[in-house]
Amino acid sequence: MPELPEVETTRRGLEPHVVGTTLREVIVRRRDLREVIPESIAQAEGRRVLAIRRRSKYLIVDLNDGSSLLIHLGMSGSLRVIPPSEPWKKHDHVGLTLSSDLQVRFHDPRRFGIVLHLSGGDPLAHPLLGNLGPEPLEDDFTVETLVNACAKRSIPIKVAIMDAKTVVGVGNIYASEALFRAKILPDTPANAVSKSRLKRLTQAIRDVLSDSIAEGGTTLRDFLKSDGEPGYFRQKLFVYDRKDEPCRVCRTPIRHAVMGQRSTYWCPKCQK
């Protein structure tokens, strides 16, 4: 899916259209996503949107009755703001018609996404949001975060930083990109990476995610911003999806291998 930059891009795109409006109608065309959309989502009708927040790759829509919507885009999901008259596409599963006469439409071909209605309490306490590591762009993500996560673990460093218990939001694209920026080979055992290199990696993760957000995220196939436009960070990827292409720094062909069941890319000269 959408990794953290794409979810944050979506949040920023939705925020000005959604906050302060009332959900006039909730339309569910298909309930069987990764989890079944609960019937109680109908109770969101008539509620006003107080805020739209992001935690990890989840979006939380706070409503004025204390309930909230919890949305995850899975691997192929997107949320767009459109006129309600726009024809429904094959994989448009949910529509939230707003009092402003616009509609937020959830589209997800692979249906790995999630749309839940939480009737009350703290959304952050929901089981899906428990056991999550720190936000990479917040102050509680520090080199100590990675030092602790990597101690006594022999898994590749790339797999370690993709573990949401280590730090959230680092998906397959940005894991490869962050390791390139930090000049670390992705298959280095996590417990063999020195603290000074983990320090570099901490900063690299922050930088690559921030840079991508500034470009509206990365569009490979499915991802679209809430205005229907793609994100442009793909043009700034150093290694991801560039197998055999010349490294943008040293011209050495980019290498590719499967690591932790996921495609991984690196420059054998720039990364040690």
Add this chain to the structure above:
DNA sequence: CAAGATTCCTGGTGGC
């Protein structure tokens, strides 16, 4: 407990 494999679902791509 750590590590690795499997699973959910659909669509795009590339080989033949």
Add this chain to the structure above:
DNA sequence: TGCCACCAGGAATCTT
């Protein structure tokens, strides 16, 4: 053009 194997941005849940 058609068929088919394979791959895909996530993450929970198995097995080893």
